[in-house]
Amino acid sequence: MKAVRWNASSVRWGVRIVCLLAAIALLASWAAGTHGLVVVPSFSPLVAASAVLATWTVPAMVWIGLLVGLVALVRHRWFCRWACPTGLGADSASRLGRRCGRPYARAPAFGQWVALLTLGGACLGYPMLLWMDPLALLASVFRLGDPTWDAVWWLAVAGVPLVVLISFLWPNLWCGHVCPLGGLQDLLAQPQRWWNRSRRLEPPAVRSPSHRIARRTVLGLSLGAVWASLAGSLRGRVPTPLRPPGAVDDPDFLGLCLRCGNCSRVCPTHIIHPDGMERGLAGLLAPVIRFDSDYCRADCVACTEVCPSGALSRRTLDDKLQARIGIPHVDIDLCWLGDGRECSICRHECPYEAIRYEFCEIEYTTEPRVDLDRCNGCGACEVACPTEPDRAITVQPTSVRYPFVL
Secondary structure (H helix, E strand, C coil), X not given: CHHHHHHHHHHHHHHHHHHHHHHHHHHCHXXXXXXXXXXXXXXXXXXXXXXXXXXXXXXXXXXXXXXXXHHHCCCCCHHHHHCCHHHHHHHHHHHHHHHCCCCCCCCCCHHHHHHHHHHHHHCCCCCCCHXXXXXXXXXXHHHHHCCCCCCCHHHHHCHHHHHHHHHHHCCCHHHHHHCHHHHHHHHHHHHHHHHXXXXXXXXXXXXXXXXXXXXXHHHHHHHHHHHHHHHHHCCCCCCCCCCCCCECCCCHHHHHCCCCXXXXXXXCCCCEEECCCCCCHHHCCCEEECCCCCCCCCCCCHHHHCCCCCCECCCCCCCHHHCCCCEEEECCCCCHXXXXXXXXXXXXXXXXXXXXXXXXXXXXXXXXXXXXXXXXCCCHHHHHCCCCCCCCEEEECCCCCCCCEC
8 A cells, every 4th residue: 555655656746847847948048938927827827717707818828727616626735736737846845844843834824815816806806916826927937038037036936945934844835724725625516525525424413514614715716806896996196007918907917917027037128126225015026118219110019928817918910909908208499309409310210100299389399299199109219219318209198198198
């Protein structure tokens, strides 16, 4: 019997190692130009369910996570035991911790609460703790090869090392008590466990536990919805930065974004960067656009193709014009035209032919005008503007209307 158990355990660990190597291959830099980046986070039923509830759409990759969730209904924590690449590292650290004399952790089921709060918030478009998903944390590690590396990236890549450290110091704390993906699988397994127990015990013996879990589920979903509602009421109080094309409105974007770094890794012009604390803790590590040296090309929609959560809606080249990033703002006091000097650089560099010049009889100057029907705020005009040190034309958030816009 011991030999059979050892062989079964070896097979399981072998499968987990293969899953880890496959995840690494998909997330490695050589796969950055393919759809491989979106595959690994898409295996999470928490990401899939949150994306569907928050966006009311069912992208193609979401079906992978939903299928994993369906299997979890009948096979409790099968994904944790057989496939989770982050869980393999956590379990290995837990085993090492046990060998070093660390006791198993005893804690409440925080993971179930995190999952419920996230799903409850997703119902109102704001799954606030979705970034804690272990597959999203794993994807963030590969930001180490991101060309837009910034000091703030260390916070993103620290997720998996922190999970491993926690698992070593307190074995099984992450996988058994904190992980929201594991907590969701515990919740999904409850109906089958109730059914199995009801066949062995009298109904009164199982009625109380089931009612407690049902109350916990309702309470967790309700608290998540309340939190999302409060986040929505704060909309507009914090300045909204420029987001990648196809981004849903803030604060929904902040809740849906996994902080996985996929969008910045595939951006060919490297204009997508992690946000710091400029907009508070809620916006930490969320992608923002900076037109420091380049702009969003009209022939690229790569960032929208690798977003696994729906924070960036998928776009095609034909409808990218409708995926507005921001609105150009012209400061005529800085513009060369305001001083009577000749300049037509912004008009020539605009890939959408959205800029034209009009003569102002009041100021007796020629002024640039932006046609928003032909502009998506790609930033080409800002990058090309020759004024220094401040540029006369800058792309600003869409929440504000500016002069010189048609």
